[in-house]
Amino acid sequence: MGIKHLYQVISEHAPDAIKTGEIKNQFGRKVAIVSNPVTVYLASILIWRQDAFLIAVRSDGQQLMNETGETTSHLMGMFYRTLRVVDNGIKPLYVFDGAPPKLKSGELAKRVMRKAEATEAHEEAKETGTAEDVEKFSRRTVRVTREHNEECKRLLKLMGVPYIDAPTEAEAQCAVLARAQKVYAAASEDMDTLCFDSPILLRHLTFSEQRKEPILEIHLEKVLAGLDMNRSQFVDLCILLGCDYLDPIPKVGPNTALKLIRDYKTLEGVVEFIEKDPKHKYTIPEDWPYKEARDLFFHPDVRPADDPLCDFKWESPDIEGLVQFLVTEKGFNEDRVRSAAARLQKNLKSSQQQRLEGFFKPVPKTAEEKAKLKRKNEEKNEEKKKKQKAEQKAKKEAKGKPRGAA
């Protein structure tokens, strides 16, 4: 899911748009977190894996369940992830996915959505799990139920953490909230949040501590400056790279996509070029309604930021309610739940420490500094490419040599 290779393109051509840091750096900020079924599920399976390690034996590969056999891992995931975010002084706000947007042909959209979900889950599982996990995962992806989502919402309400249901895509809703400065940033793993015009995207925010992944802060403005594009060109580039709504054009990778947009400015121009190209180097898939896809990025179905539903309040947790829900109904450990609730109470209600950026603004870099930075980035890229080439060469040579020859 998301935009194929977009991260790679950005890190190569606009490296200063990406800041890496610890979760601490986000201290004191409000953040809108995307919570689509897949992410909740991923969170839960990762937690389950950790616990599996702790308990050492859980070879039957069951999810965390309580005595009555109900799944609880999605709640476990939601609960502890949120707690970690709050512990670091961040005020989270969850945005739940609504119905998938309908592209011109609804069937196509559905097919692509289904495929995208399965692939993302697959990718993630591949990264972190064993072959069995991957297999199990693909079978289970479909089983994230409406009930799980409802339970997550009930949990958030008890925790005093606000949430909102997006009419369609959660990423689009997050982007609107971030644009309106209701929140500092949108947190999602999905790069298409940038296409929806979110000024800042946070990745890896809800990853567990054990993974030691730094948090990536991607600034759209700097991405556009680095790529030397305006927003509509950027969206066109993303569609060309391959988004959720359309199949990518075969044989068009990140480098070609970038070159095509740079040469022909818009998708219209690119399509015209491809159709008129006497060599027929690329073929556009049969059903490729790129204008509709673009429209989905520019005019997604979202709640406007001044909607009363977008007035968010962080409240004290309902401790007894949490105990009732998590301990009595779901079989969590009571001591743990109570101490976690106490932490929530302290963090969400304690007098808020402000950040210096509210008072002191960063000095913009001078043209000279910018040029220097650009040069440095280019040098780094060069070096990386050289290194890659050298490695490939070394590999080739190693292969070429007959075995056993000293």
Next chain:
Amino acid sequence: MDLLEARLEQALLLKRVVEAIKDLVQDCNFDCNDSGIALQAMDNSHVALVSMMLKAEAFSPYRCDRNIALGINLTSLTKVLRCAQNDDILTLKAEDAPDIVNLTFESSESDRISEYDIKLMDIDQEHLGIPETEYAATISMPSAEFQRICRDLMALSESVSIEATKEGVKFSCIGDIGNGSVTLRNHANVEKPELNMEIELTEPVALTFSLKYLVNFCKATALSGTVKLCLSNEVPLLVEYGLAGSSYLRFYLAPKDRGLGGGDASNWLGSSDVVDKVRDNLQTGLFLGAGAETRAPEELAIAAMRIKVRYNIYV
């Protein structure tokens, strides 16, 4: 030929500066130009900022032909500075487009010369513009006194409220085990001017800060006998340790909760029974001093608001 050469009569100065900031900042750029060596860096959570300026006059001689930024890991610098004795002569050297900085320590007593190179880092740092501020209150006091207050109150609470009026300045805190406060009044000691306590005030201020950071700033106490606290409502606190010449080490700290006087205030002032409650409340004494029961309702309302803002009581 070196681009930068800065000779310091006593290594102690740099040792103490680095010691004072190394817990707040891990890596930072030392920006060198012909007027001296400057450093600006924020802590991890972007709540506090360190700003150091060592003017060219602090060195003898000082030469810097072109602006350069030396990106140094402060833990590494501390390790190397431990190899210097307090009254060694310290010389900093760097070449054009350097990848190392060279430190030389010459013993003042013997002919011992030690030399160390530290690898530099490429740090892409954001500079924050600090606006010129006319502070509402400027307090100078013995640095050791400030350190003591911070440490004492730290035992009770995480945050301290600093209130400055014409009469004096009051540091107070409320914690789980109870509360505490220290009040200092204007004080001029003819025999020992370093014990002077002075307040310059254009309007009263009241702000709350995290003690953890203040205690951290106090690591600079050894650098200067006096410390200057500059406050205005709604802006970061400035804690300044003046060094010889017009060099300085400054810390800025963002305040806690902006609620005071803001849009929410009217909600708190709203109900009169709140004012009554406060009148009965011992905490009032903490904010208004003795005789709270005789004060005007408006004053009590403001006190009530402060209490609520500070301790997050929502009625």
